[in-house]
Amino acid sequence: MDIIIHYAFLPHTDADAALAFYRDTLGFEVRKDVGYEDMRWITVGPPNQPNTSIVLHPPAADPTITDDERRTILELIAKGNFAAVTLATDDLDALFERLQAGDAEVVQEPTDQDYGVRDCAFRDPAGNLLRINQLT
Numbered sequence: 361m362d363i364i365i366h367y368a369f370l371p372h373t374d375a376d377a378a379l380a381f382y383r384d385t386l387g388f389e390v391r392k393d394v395g396y397e398d399m400r401w402i403t404v405g406p407p408n409q410p411n412t413s414i415v416l417h418p419p420a421a422d423p424t425i426t427d428d429e430r431r432t433i434l435e436l437i438a439k440g441n442f443a444a445v446t447l448a449t450d451d452l453d454a455l456f457e458r459l460q461a462g463d464a465e466v467v468q469e470p471t472d473q474d475y476g477v478r479d480c481a482f483r484d485p486a487g488n489l490l491r492i493n494q495l496t
Contacts, residue, residue, distance in 0.1 A: 370416055370443050371433075378486065379416075390403070391404060439487065440483050446490075470494075
């Protein structure tokens with residue numbers, strides 16, 4: 361039995377900015393772009409991994425969430441403390457340069473960590489933390 365990671369979910373606060381970042385800057389392909397009322401869910405993923413995707417979703421879309429809870433979630437997203445994902449690449453320095461040229465918010469430049477990983481970190485347009493590891 362094989363188990364794969366099929367979907368990971370990250371909130372977005374601006375669908376067009378999220379789409380531009382994940383499609384144009386990271387180079388992910390758009391797999392779905394679905395709207396409902398004033399909300400939008402965008403599914404993206406690496407072109408060579410059709411079974412692994414990130415769903416960029418409107419934060420706190422659940423109608424059972426209170427206005428206070430929705431405000432708290434939006435505050436956590438803005439601070440970069442709500443969601444994170446770790447990506448990996450075979451050329452960390454080249455991807456770092458591409459993200460930096462695309463005006464992504466740099467959190468950490470490529471660094472050799474004490475625990476044996478070389479990585480860097482950015483925030484996407486919503487504030488979600490993206491760590492990127494160098495594949496060995």
